[in-house]
Amino acid sequence: MTGTLTIAGLGPGDEALVTPEVSAALVDATDVVGYAPYVARVKLREGLTLHPSDNRMEVQRANDALRLASEGCRVIMVSSGDPGVFAMASAVFEALEAAPQWQGIAIRVLPGVTAMMAAAARAGAPLGHDFCAINLSDNLKPWSMIEKRLRLAAEADFAIAMYNPRSVSRPEGFGRALSVLKEASCGERLVIFAHAVTTPEERIETVMLHEARPEMADMRTVVIVGNSATRRVGSWVYAPRHAR
Amino acid sequence: MTGTLTIAGLGPGDEALVTPEVSAALVDATDVVGYAPYVARVKLREGLTLHPSDNRMEVQRANDALRLASEGCRVIMVSSGDPGVFAMASAVFEALEAAPQWQGIAIRVLPGVTAMMAAAARAGAPLGHDFCAINLSDNLKPWSMIEKRLRLAAEADFAIAMYNPRSVSRPEGFGRALSVLKEASCGERLVIFAHAVTTPEERIETVMLHEARPEMADMRTVVIVGNSATRRVGSWVYAPRHAR
Known part of the structure; x- marks a missing residue:
């Protein structure tokens, strides 16, 4: 039996956003590897072994997946959202680079709906003009790199999607990020806090940046800062296609 | 009958990348509105009326969709990829803002897999670190805004996904974009040209920026410029998760 490794995105949470391509790969797999809350989204069945692991174990998890594939398993590595956006695909290629003996393994990456797209769809169309995504x-x-990117993104007048804004172990950074954007004269921009989008815990809140408070975000929140032209129509928020 | 408007993304081309949410909305619709090549991806059936339209008719198309919904139709507006990324969602909200009589219509936006995510998955993980998307x-x-954003994106060391790089009516811009990036000292960066990704015409080519030529892109190409750390492992291209 020849082993394979499929790196797949489960989308933001709703089963109706899992692509048929990923669903088919899950049917075909012998082993599911991933961060425990994402592995828990996969239905257990006969012939399927689940390998849940803890957060921050990315490289070890990638090595485990490659080793299982080298032993002949059909491994699926699951991420939330899209596996290529601040998720497991980069970690797998990092592990692969360090392990020449595994470079013959057949690997596929299957895209998914990433959180900022689902959040934008719920809010309207805040990513309808040029934008950036920052972890x-x-x-x-280094934090200095994050601040520099936020300043340049504001100067470029990008809409800015911020992933992993705030966690228990990093309670301070997001407040500093909001301060950087306020200093960059973005106070009058609209900001969307999208919490647990497409799950039963979904909560979407839109405020002006000068009203935004750090505690409005946690690790399950994607924050989208509009560009200078982003506006409301009724309950919707959108970036106009035109710019001057 | 109460009309509705659903703004949906069909993904980059492969039917296996259409989300079940969008497939269900297509089953429920009475009318499909969109740019002709995207409407052509929807299977005709009894009770479904197709309304294909030409390119660059975005606002008229949005008005047509809103009018049909106001008359009681269950309208689905289809875009390629994700409807919120350089596609029809912004145009619909623009039309809605100008038409208060339609602001009571029930609207939903359904996300999809946008071209840069599918392209990144085929190439490896070039969007695994901070990135931006520029139309x-x-x-x-104005073109000056595009150049300014490219310069700032290079300075921020974002990976840069470029949509709609080159068309028959705009043959020159992409060459200027490549020059701007070369001037910004990005010559040694990897560049992925992803043509018609996930379709039978798919073609993926990776070169160094200093080797990139304008004619490598057309309107069906998404171009991803790596960040300064983006590297190859075997046939894959990925952005490391770490940065200094």
Whole structure:
């Protein structure tokens, strides 16, 4: 039996947002590897072994998946959202680079609906003009780089999607990010807090940046800061297609 | 009968990337509105009327969809990829803002897999670190704004996904975009040209920026410029999660 590794995105939460391509890969798999809350979204069945792991174990998890595939398993590595956006795909290629013996394994990456797209759809169309996506976690990069990117993104007048804005172990960064954006004269921009989008706990809140407070976000929140032209129509928020 | 308007993304091309949520909305619809090549992706059936329209007719198309919904139809507006990324969602809200009589219509936006995510999955994980998405069409914004954003994106060391890089009516811009990035010292960055991703015409090509030529792109290409750390492992291209 030849092993394979499929790196798949389960979408933001709702089963109706799992692509048929990913559903078919789950049917075909012998082993599911991933962060425990994402593995828990996969239905257990005969012939399928689940390998849940803890947060921050990305490289070990990637090595486990590659080893299982090298042993002949059909492994599916599951991420929430899209596996290529602040998720497991990069970690797998990092592990692969360090392990030449596994570089012959057949790997596929299956895209998914990432959280900012689902959040934008709920809010209206805040990503309808040029935008950027920034991971606010400073576990793997210096905080100064995050601040620099926020300043340049504001200067470029991008809409800004912020992933992983705030966690128990990083309670301070998001407040600093809001301050950086306020200093960059973004106070009058609209900000969307999208919590647990497409799950039963979904909560969407839109405020002006100068009204935004750090505690409005947690690790299950994606925050989208509009560009300078982003506006409301009724309960919707959208970025106009035109810009001057 | 109460009319509704559903703004849906069909994904990049492969039917296996259409979400079940969108498939269900297509079953429920009475009318499909959209740019002709996207409407052509919907299977005709009894009780379903197709309303294909030409390119660049976005606002008229949005008005047509809203009018049909106001008359009691269950309208689905289809875009390729995600409807909120350089697609029809913003145009609908723009039309809605100008038409208070339609602001009571029940509207839903259904996300999809946008082209850059599908392209990134085919290439590896080039969007695994912070990134931005820029529409290179200057139909609705001045070219100077595009150049400014490219310069700032390079300075921020974002990976850069470029949509609509080149068309028959805009043959020159993409070459200028490549020059701007070369001037911004991005010559040694990896660039992925992803043409018609997930369709039978798919073609993925990765070169160094200094080797990139304008004619490598057309309107069906998404171009992803890696960040300064983006690298190859075997045939894959990925952005490391760490940055200094």
